[in-house]
Structures are given as structure tokens and as C-alpha cells.
Amino acid sequence: MRMTAFEDVSLRALMLLCANDTGFPLATRTIADGIGTPYNHVSKAVLKLRELGFVEATRGRAGGVQVSEAGRRASVGDVLRALDTREDLADCETPNGDCPLRHQCTLRGALRRAREAFYQALDSVTVSSLPHEGQMGPVLVQIGVRPPA
């Protein structure tokens, strides 16, 4: 059981945006540097976060990405639920052929209920509560968002 790389990058990008207390939007490149992830991956994650309303983007020279009000209030459970569009946790149906056991399989239902328990456990944790100042401060300085102390 694990998060997908896309979920992982999206959550970390949102964490960084929540920690950005400068009032200015961040360039996608800056977010990528901040979370140590290739630009292309971060760019796709930001696009999806914007589509879901968790971040807002502004154009132009001083443009970039900022967390939205909804993003600031969102729980980790909210974000992961919104990102997860797969019906099944298991590979019941794949391009290479479907699992012969899939009909009336009670595993699918059990896994869906367990996934909901996973999300519920994360419903009380907002993304904006995740970043510690001690953890984010040095990162924000390093990527040039905050001046060195």
C-alpha cells in the first residue's frame, strides 16, 4: 500500500505553498526546487491542484501559484480523495487483461471500505497544519522565498 508519486508530489507542493507567508505567488520552478522534485512532475501536480481549486495561479512577470482559501482549509483526506480517481485499489481490470476472479469479488468492496478508513484518518489533519516552521524556514530561505536570517 502506498501513495502514487503524483499524490506525493501534489501534497508536498501544497505543503510548501501553505508555508509561503510572503504574500507573493511562487513560480513552479521555485516549488520544484523547494520540494526537490523534477519541474515536469511539479508542473502537472500544480495544474491538477488548480483544477481542483486548492491553488490559484496568476499570470505575468510577478505571476505564479498561491494556495487558495479552499486549499488552506483542506484536509489531507480531502486532497487525497480528490486526487484519487481510480475506482479500484487492486488491478482488477488492466490493459493486459482482467482478473479472472473479479466477478462478485468481495476483495474490491473490502478494499474500498479500507481506503475510506484511510482517508477518514486524514480528515482531521489540514495540509496547512503540516509544515513546521523549523522545517520550512530553511527551505524557504534556500529557494530564495525568504531573505536569510
Place this chain on the structure above:
Amino acid sequence: MRMTAFEDVSLRALMLLCANDTGFPLATRTIADGIGTPYNHVSKAVLKLRELGFVEATRGRAGGVQVSEAGRRASVGDVLRALDTREDLADCETPNGDCPLRHQCTLRGALRRAREAFYQALDSVTVSSLPHEGQMGPVLVQIGVRPPA
């Protein structure tokens, strides 16, 4: 959030072995046909299930794999917990570099608690209770484990 392919194959192999009511062990090739998964993947899963004590293997011409007493009693939660050896659900540390946010990151702890909630939701479901006769009967006939009706 999803199961790994290895967890998926292991669970389905164990389901099939639980449904095998012939009293005879199954060849790995037969299990692979039964769950529609390449032999190599099933072979690795069976090896791991054996290591964990969920299945037993016998050698020789009539040899093969059977579910053990522990495997018959095991819950889906037991099996997934045993298969999951990763400390983190997220890619906090990767061969390409560690996440700059990983120190004191509260996301890791929140995800670990949520993973435990996921497993707990599957602790009441035994693997041997998963296969329906209506689902498994035709598969067992198709792979030659049971004679056609």
C-alpha cells in the same frame, strides 16, 4: 493511494489457494493461469507467501503449493501488513535524493496512522472468506483443478 502490484498478486494467489478444495497442491503455473498473471510475478509472490508462512510448498512430481493453517486463518490486514515493509507511504527518501521537507515532517506520522486505519478495516476480513463459490467454481474448472460439472 493504491496497492502495489506485488501485494495485489500475492492476495489473489492466496485467494485462489484458499478456494482450492481438492486437497492437492497447485503448481505455480496453475495459480498463474487462475489469476491471469504472468508466471514470474506469481512465482515471486508465492515465494514470499511461503517465507511468511501463509502457504506451504511440497516438492516432486505431485508437488506444488497449498494454503497453510496460518494462511487460512489470516485476515487481509494480516497479509498486507506482512507484505508491506516500507517505512513510509510517501517518497520521503529516494535514490534520486531525499525530500527537503522530510525533517520533523508531520505528514509521515499522519500517513502512518492512516495506513494502520486501512489495515484495521481489513483485520475482520479473512482471505479465505473472500472467494465466492460462484466466482471461483468456473475458474477452478477452467484451470483443470476441478472436473467440469
